Amino acid sequence: MRILFTCRPAYGHLFPLLPLANAAKAAGHEVVFGTGEAFAGKVRDLGFAVHRAGIGIGEAEAEAKERHGEDAGFLDVGITMFAELLPKAVLADLTPLLPDLRPDLVVYEMSDVGAGIAARRAGIPAVSVVIGRSMSPGVLAVAAERLRPLWGELPADALLGDACVDVWPDRLRDPGTAAVPKVFRMRPTPYDPDVPLPPLPEDGFVYLTLGTVVFGATDVLRGAIRALSNLDVDVLVALGPGDPAALGDLPARVRATGFVPQAEVLKHAGLVVHHGGTGTVLASLAAGLPQLVLPQGADQFANAATLEAFGAAKSLVGDAIRIPAIESAARELRTDPKPRELAQGVAAEIAKMPSPEQVLAEIVSWAG
Numbered sequence: 001m002r003i004l005f006t007c008r009p010a011y012g013h014l015f016p017l018l019p020l021a022n023a024a025k026a027a028g029h030e031v032v033f034g035t036g037e038a039f040a041g042k043v044r045d046l047g048f049a050v051h052r053a054g055i056g057i058g059e060a061e062a063e064a065k066e067r068h069g070e071d072a073g074f075l076d077v078g079i080t081m082f083a084e085l086l087p088k089a090v091l092a093d094l095t096p097l098l099p100d101l102r103p104d105l106v107v108y109e110m111s112d113v114g115a116g117i118a119a120r121r122a123g124i125p126a127v128s129v130v131i132g133r134s135m136s137p138g139v140l141a142v143a144a145e146r147l148r149p150l151w152g153e154l155p156a157d158a159l160l161g162d163a164c165v166d167v168w169p170d171r172l173r174d175p176g177t178a179a180v181p182k183v184f185r186m187r188p189t190p191y192d193p194d195v196p197l198p199p200l201p202e203d204g205f206v207y208l209t210l211g212t213v214v215f216g217a218t219d220v221l222r223g224a225i226r227a228l229s230n231l232d233v234d235v236l237v238a239l240g241p242g243d244p245a246a247l248g249d250l251p252a253r254v255r256a257t258g259f260v261p262q263a264e265v266l267k268h269a270g271l272v273v274h275h276g277g278t279g280t281v282l283a284s285l286a287a288g289l290p291q292l293v294l295p296q297g298a299d300q301f302a303n304a305a306t307l308e309a310f311g312a313a314k315s316l317v318g319d320a321i322r323i324p325a326i327e328s329a330a331r332e333l334r335t336d337p338k339p340r341e342l343a344q345g346v347a348a349e350i351a352k353m354p355s356p357e358q359v360l361a362e363i364v365s366w367a368g
Contacts, residue, residue, distance in 0.1 A: 001364055002030040004103035005048075006090065006115040009036030009056050011240065012211065012277055013109050014043070016131045018191040019356040020107060020165070020363075021048065027360060032101065034094060034115065051097055054090035054114065057081070075142060082111060083146035083158075090114030091150065098122045105367040107165075116161040117150050125367040127184070128164040132278045132299035133306065134176025135159075156180060163366070165359060167282060169349045172306055184362055187353035188282035192261035201234030201255075204270035206330065209238040209262075210296065211277045220294055220321055222247070224273055227326035229254055233334070236265065263287075271333055273326070276300030276315070281307065288347035290339035292329050294321050312342040 005021050007013040014035065025031045025047070033043045034053030043050040064080040065072065091114040098118060106126040108115035119126035134140060144158040155162045156179035163182035168174050177183050206228050210221050221237070228235045229251035237247070237256040244256035262280070266272070266287035274280045276295040281303050284291050291313035293304035307313035314329045316322075333339055354362075 001104045001368070002032065002102065003105045003107060004032050004034060004098075004101060004115075006034040006053055006094075006106065006108040006112050007039075008054070008086070008109070008112055009039035012279060013111060013131060014039060015191040015279060016129055016167075017107065017109055018046070019189040020129065020186075020360055022191075023356040023360040027357070027364075029364070032103070034090075034097070051093075051101070053093045053097070054086060054112070057086070060085040060089070075139065079139070079142050079146055082113075083143040086111075087114030087117060087147065087150055091118050094118035095121070098124065105363070107363075110159050110164070113147065113159050113161070114150070116155075117147075120151070120161075126161055126163070127363055127367075128160045130160070130164055130166050130168065130174070130177065133168075133174045133302040135299075140176075165363075169285070169346055169353065171346055171349060172285075172310060182366065184359050184366075185353060186359040187350055187355055188279075188286060189356050190263045190279060190283045190286075192263055193259045195259045195261060197261055197264050198236070198255075198257045200265065200268050201236060201253075203268045205234040205236055205268070206231070206271045206273060207236050207238070207265055207269040208273045209240070209280060210275045210294075211240060211280065220296065223321065223323050224294065224326055225250065225254055227323045228273065228330060230327050231330060231334070233270070236260075236269075238262070238265070271330060273330065276303040276307075278303060282350070285312065285343055285346045286350045288340065288344035290333045290336075290343055292316070292326070292333055294326070310342060312339050312346065314339075 003024050005017050007017055021031050031048055033048045033050040036054050036056045037052050038056050040050045060081040063085055064077045068076040106119040106124055108128055109131045110128045116126045147158045148154050160180050164180045165184045165186050166177045167186050167188040208224055235254040238260045239258055247256050272284040272289050273292040276293040293313055293315040295301045295304045304315035308315045316325050
C-alpha cells in the first residue's frame with residue numbers, strides 16, 4: 001500500500017506522525033510525505049520521499065495579520081489561518097499531486113485539514129491523527145463554517161474528518177473525538193530524534209523544556225531557570241533547535257542542551273516543567289511524572305487546565321508565571337505524592353493502549 005502522510009512544516013506536527021510512518025515503512029508499505037518546503041529536507045533526512053504541500057504557519061500568520069491587522073484576536077487571525085489560508089494552500093498543492101501519486105491512504109495530523117479535504121475529493125480514504133485538544137465549541141463552530149465551502153458535505157468534526165487516531169488515554173480523553181464515526185485508539189508513542197543521551201544528573205532531577213517553538217532565551221524560560229535554581233535539585237534544560245549558548249552563564253546545578261531523546265530522559269527525571277505541548281504532556285504521563293505547565297499558546301492552555309483539573313499537574317498562566325510562583329509550585333509538586341500517584345495511574349493505562357504497529361494494521365484493513 002502507498003500511504004501519504006501530511007503535516008505542517010513544524011516539529012510538533014511532524015513528530016506525532018512518525019511512529020505510524022515508521023511502522024508503515026517497517027511493514028513494507030511505501031511511505032511518502034507532503035509538507036511545507038521548510039521541512040522537506042528534514043523529512044528526507046528521516047528516510048522518506050517528500051512532496052511540497054502547503055505553506056508554513058508563519059507565512060499564514062503574516063498574511064492573516066496583514067488582512068486583519070496586527071492587533072486582531074485569535075478568532076480573526078487564527079481562524080483565518082487554520083480554516084482558510086493553510087487548508088487552501090495544502091489543497092492547491094495536493095489536488096494536482098494525488099492523481100499522479102495515487103496513494104491508497106492519506107494520514108494527516110489534525111491541523112492539516114486541507115489534506116483530508118483533498119483526499120475526500122479524490123475518493124481516497126483519509127485518517128487524521130490527534131495532536132492536541134479540541135478548540136472550544138464556539139471557536140470550532142466558526143472554523144467549521146469557514147471550512148464548509150472546502151469540505152462540501154461537512155464531516156461530523158471539521159478538523160478530524162470521518163476517521164481519526166486518538167492518542168489520549170481514557171481518563172484524560174478529549175470529548176472532541178466523540179462525533180468522529182471511526183476512531184482508532186493508539187498508545188501515545190514519542191518520537192525521539194536520533195541524538196545521543198546527554199550526561200544526566202542523578203535521578204530525580206527537574207526536566208525543563210519549552211518545546212520546539214518557544215524554545216529560546218525567553219523571559220519565561222529564564223524565569224523558570226532562576227526559580228528552579230532556588231531548589232535543592234539539579235535541572236536539565238532542553239532547548240530543541242535552540243542554542244544553549246544563548247542562555248549565557250547558568251546557575252551551578254543547571255545545565256542546558258539542545259534536542260534530547262526525551263522518553264529516555266523522562267525515565268530519570270522527577271518533575272517536568274514545560275509549555276504544555278501535547279507530546280510532552282503525554283510523554284510525561286507515560287513516565288508517571290508530575291508536571292508544572294507554563295502554557296504559551298495554541299492548545300497548551302487546554303492541556304494545562306485538563307491536567308490541573310485531573311490533579312496530576314499544576315499550571316501557571318499569563319501574569320501568574322512569576323519566579324516565586326514557579327518555585328512554590330515546583331516545591332509542592334516535588335513533595336506532594338498525589339500528582340505522582342495520579343500520573344502513575346495514567347501511565348499504567350497508556351501502557352495497555354494499542355501500539356502504532358497494531359493500529360497501522362487496523363487502519364490498513366479499514367482503508368483496504
